[in-house]
Amino acid sequence: MKFEGIATYIMVSVLLYALFIFLMPQSSYHLDMLLWQKWTVHTFEYGLGNAYGSGTDYLPLYHYILYLFGKIQGSTAKIAFNIHWLKAITLVFHFISAWFVILFIRHKEDTLHKSIIYALFYLANIAILYNSIIWGQVDAILTCFVFTSCYFAFQKRIILCLVFFILALNFKLQAIIFLPLIALMVFPPMIQNFSLNRLLLWIGIPVGLQLLILLPFIVQGEVSSVWKVVANSVDHFPVVSMNAFNFWDLVLSGDLMRMPDSTTFIGISYKNWGLILFFTASFFALLPIFKKGIHSLRKKVNFKVGNQQFMLTAALIPLLFFFFNTQMHERYSHPAMIFLVVYALISMNWGIALLGCAAYFLNLEAVMHYLQLEDYSGFWIDRHFIATLFLGLILWLYVLLYRDAFRKNVVDN
Incomplete structure (x- = not known):
């Protein structure tokens, strides 16, 4: 250099x-x-x-x-x-x-x-x-x-x-x-x-x-x-949400900052449902890299992960943590943004980074009101809309991750 x-x-x-x-x-x-x-x-x-x-x-x-x-x-x-x-x-x-x-x-x-x-x-x-x-x-x-x-x-x-x-x-x-x-x-x-x-x-x-x-x-x-x-660090704020606009905004109503995450659904607390969803979704996010690791050890070949696959996986992990778990703050998706940006710069797929950054920015502004806009009641700043943006972002990342993994498998075979 x-x-x-x-x-x-x-x-x-x-x-x-x-x-x-x-x-x-x-x-x-x-x-x-x-x-x-x-x-x-x-x-x-x-x-x-x-x-x-x-x-x-x-x-x-x-x-x-x-x-x-x-x-x-x-x-x-x-x-x-x-x-x-x-x-x-x-x-x-x-x-x-x-x-x-x-x-x-x-x-x-x-x-x-x-x-x-x-x-x-x-x-x-x-x-x-x-x-x-x-x-x-x-x-x-x-x-x-x-x-x-x-x-x-x-x-x-x-x-x-x-x-x-x-x-x-x-x-x-x-x-x-x-x-x-x-x-x-x-x-x-x-x-x-x-x-x-x-x-x-x-x-x-x-x-x-x-x-x-x-x-x-x-x-x-x-x-x-x-x-x-x-x-x-666990259960410091034992409520459903600390202003993270996520999965829980899409399935529950009411003030999530005052709703205990010990509340149950079919005998399982919201907190544990969040953990189940997070660990399950994370398993599928990590699965392609896991399979590559197993393949490299079995075949005794060089272990190599593509930079795009790595960025997609690394972006998903903090997003899934933020999206499914209870007790989340609005800021907890922040580490995902750098991986989204790097993926965009490598792949030239700008949409994925723009969507992620927009959802994150709107979540922060909806809480802090720094811009002091005249109207914070519009759909674009609504917590349900922002949660939907995060959901769309996560689904898009999975599509890209498994599309690339499938194409690689086809080439290898």
């Missing part, structure tokens, strides 16, 4: 970053900003290892960022006054993700400059930026770690894949939904390239990183507090 191309990306990134900072509103989702401020002040006053004394429900890695931000500000007053600048840190991870988008879409016949131009569809995507710049949330950081881990899994660079997956898990437990996909991608090359030395590295480096992340909390005797956050 030529230095000129990397320099071009850095220059483009600096210019876009400056533009985004200039356009970035100080206002954000108020409750989230209050929490960021409370947690930052606490770590500033009592140290990183005592972060969980603030009552936080976030995993350790974000507290490193909050601790660093607090140290940079230097006082509790400046933390409170400048808390919206946390969005500038989140934006950095957005640009890191975009670099790996470029690496994914770059072909031998393409120049890096051309790939950078294509990547603007991700970099300047308002649906994706809404989460970071307008809402003030941090799903872009989770996406960065997950996407980077997936990139290295696709490249069969197992250690780097595991390192970034550990980072993702320590940022948000939500990353665990990608574990089956990553396992399917790295297990065949692990078996085919197995040695005791490699096994020690595959285990030792992730474990060492995990211990390093937990070290401040180990020193302060707060590891149990970290585990409590992990354990309480």
